Amino acid sequence: MPLLEVNNLKLHFITRQGPAQAVDGVSFKIEENETFGLIGESGCGKTTTALGIIRLIKSPGRIVEGSIYFDNRDIVPLSEEEMRLLRGQEIAIVRQEAQNALNPVMNIGKQIIEVILQHENVSRETAWARARNQLDLVGINGNRVKSYPHEFSGGMKQRAMVAIATACNPKFLILDEPTTGLDVIVQRQLLALINNLKKELNLTSILISHDLSVVAETCDKVAVMYAGKIVEQGDTVSMYQNPLHPYSQALIGAFPHLKGEKKKLKSIPGAPPRLIMPPEGCRFEPRCEHAMEKCKTIDPAVIEKDGHRVACHLID
Ligand SMILES: Nc1ncnc2c1ncn2[C@@H]1O[C@H](COP(=O)(O)OP(=O)(O)O)[C@@H](O)[C@H]1O
Ligand SMILES: [Mg+2]
Numbered sequence: 001m002p003l004l005e006v007n008n009l010k011l012h013f014i015t016r017q018g019p020a021q022a023v024d025g026v027s028f029k030i031e032e033n034e035t036f037g038l039i040g041e042s043g044c045g046k047t048t049t050a051l052g053i054i055r056l057i058k059s060p061g062r063i064v065e066g067s068i069y070f071d072n073r074d075i076v077p078l079s080e081e082e083m084r085l086l087r088g089q090e091i092a093i094v095r096q097e098a099q100n101a102l103n104p105v106m107n108i109g110k111q112i113i114e115v116i117l118q119h120e121n122v123s124r125e126t127a128w129a130r131a132r133n134q135l136d137l138v139g140i141n142g143n144r145v146k147s148y149p150h151e152f153s154g155g156m157k158q159r160a161m162v163a164i165a166t167a168c169n170p171k172f173l174i175l176d177e178p179t180t181g182l183d184v185i186v187q188r189q190l191l192a193l194i195n196n197l198k199k200e201l202n203l204t205s206i207l208i209s210h211d212l213s214v215v216a217e218t219c220d221k222v223a224v225m226y227a228g229k230i231v232e233q234g235d236t237v238s239m240y241q242n243p244l245h246p247y248s249q250a251l252i253g254a255f256p257h258l259k260g261e262k263k264k265l266k267s268i269p270g271a272p273p274r275l276i277m278p279p280e281g282c283r284f285e286p287r288c289e290h291a292m293e294k295c296k297t298i299d300p301a302v303i304e305k306d307g308h309r310v311a312c313h314l315i316d
Contacts, residue, residue: 001072002029002032002069003031003171003172003204004030004053004068004070004172004204005028005029005030005067005069006026006049006066006067007027007066007068008025008026008065008067009025009027009049009052009063009065009067010023010026011024011049011052011063011064012024012064013060014060014061014062015276017276018276018277019064020275020276021228021275021276021278022045022048022228023048023049023228024227024229024275025228025229026045026225026228026230027230028223028230028233030206031204032171032202032204033198033202034204034220034221035198035205035206035218035219036205036206036207036219036222037206037207037208037209037218037219037223038206038207038209038223038225039209039215039222039224039252040224040225040226040251041210041268041272042210044225044227044228045229045275047176047208049225050093050174051093053068053070054087054092054174055078055080055083056093063076070090070091070172071090071171085119088115088119088165088167088170089119089168089170090170090171091171091172091173092165092168092170092172092174093165093173093174093175093176094158094161094162094165094173094178095161096176096177097177097181098158098161099149099154099157102149102157102160104148104149107145107148108135108144108147108148108149108160108163109128109132109135111160111164112127112131112134112135112164112167113127113128113130113131115164115167116131116167116168119168130167131145131167134163134164134166134167135160137163137166137197137200138159138160138162138163138166138193139159139189139193140156140159140163154181154186155189155190158178158179158182158186158190159190159193162178162190162194162197166201166203169201170203171203171204172204172206173205173206174205174208175194175207177209178190179209179211179214180209180211187211191214191217191218194218195217212240212252215236216236216240220235221233221234221236222235222239224239224245224247224251226247226283226284227272227273227275227283228275228283229283230309231248231284231312232247232248232308232309232310232311232312233309234306234308234309238306239252239308240252242306244305244306245284245310245312245315246290246312246314247268247288251268268287269287270286270287273286280296281295281296281298281299281300282295282296282298282299282300282312283299290314292313292314294313295313299311300313300316303315303316
C-alpha cells in the first residue's frame with residue numbers, strides 16, 4: 001500500500017483570462033520510505049503539486065479534480081480544520097525559499113516549540129527540550145535554541161527549517177528546492193542530513209529540485225513534469241540511463257553518470273506553453289524535435305514502457 005497516492009490531480013488558478021492549468025491530471029504513488037523526485041523547468045507546476053498535497057494552495061488556486069490518498073484516506077475533501085491536524089503532524093513541508101519563511105523576530109527554539117505545542121499536549125519545558133534535540137538532530141548545537149534567524153548562515157537557516165518541519169515526527173516530508181541558493185559544500189551537507197533523517201525518522205518524501213545530481217543522490221524514483229503534467233516517471237537509475245520522453249531526454253539525457261560531476265538541467269530552445277488554454281495536443285509538441293502531426297491535436301495517454309510511465313506518441 002503506498003503511503004501517498006495522487007490520482008489525476010488537477011489544480012487550476014482561476015484567472016480572468018480562464019483557468020491556468022498549473023497541475024493538470026497528475027498521478028503518482030509513493031511507497032513508505034521512498035524518496036520521490038520531481039524535476040522540470042521553472043513554472044511547470046512542481047511547487048503547486050507540493051502545495052496541493054499539503055493543501056496550502058492559496059486562492060485563486062484550487063483543486064478542481066482528483067484525489068490524494070494519504071495513509072489510505074483521501075485528503076482532498078478534508079476541512080481546513082482536519083487538515084491542520086495532519087499538517088506538521090503527518091505531512092510537513094520545507095517550502096521553496098524556506099530560509100525567508102523563518103520569523104525574523106522570534107528565536108529558533110520558539111518557532112520549533114510552536115509546532116510542537118500546536119499538535120501535542122506536552123509541557124513547555126518538554127517542548128523546549130525537544131527543540132534543543134531537534135537542533136542537534138539537524139546538526140546545529142542545541143545551545144543555539146535562543147538564537148535568531150539573522151544569527152544563522154543560509155545553510156543553518158535551511159537546517160532550522162528542517163528542524164521545524166520534522167518537530168512532530170511527520171511520516172511524510174516535502175522538500176521544495178531545499179538546496180537552491182546554497183553553496184556546493186553546504187548543499188552536500190544538507191543532502192547528507194536529509195539522507196540521515198530519512199533513515200532516523202523513517203521518512204517518506206518528495207524532493208523537488210532542478211539539480212539532477214541532487215535528485216540522483218537522494219531519490220528512489222523520479223517524475224519529470226512539463227507544463228502541468230508528468231510526462232514520464234520511473235526508477236531514478238532507469239530514468240537517468242534510459243529516458244524515453246523527448247523532454248526527459250533533453251533534460252537528463254546529457255547527464256554523465258549518477259555520481260558524476262554536478263550538472264544542472266540542460267536548457268532547451270523555446271519556452272513552455274501558456275497554462276491558460278494550452279495546446280490541445282501534447283504540450284511539448286511546439287518544442288519537440290520528433291513532433292508528428294497527431295502530436296498537435298491528440299494529448300498522449302500515459303502508457304507503461306521499460307518500467308516507466310510515459311506519455312508520448314512516439315512510444316504509444
Ligand atoms: N496565484 C497564481 N495565479 C495564477 N497562476 C499561478 C499562481 N501561482 C502559480 N501560478 C502558475 O502556476 C504555474 C506553476 O507554478 P509553480 O508550481 O510555482 O512551478 P514550479 O514550482 O515548477 O516552478 C506557473 O506557470 C505559474 O504562473
Ligand atoms: Mg517551485
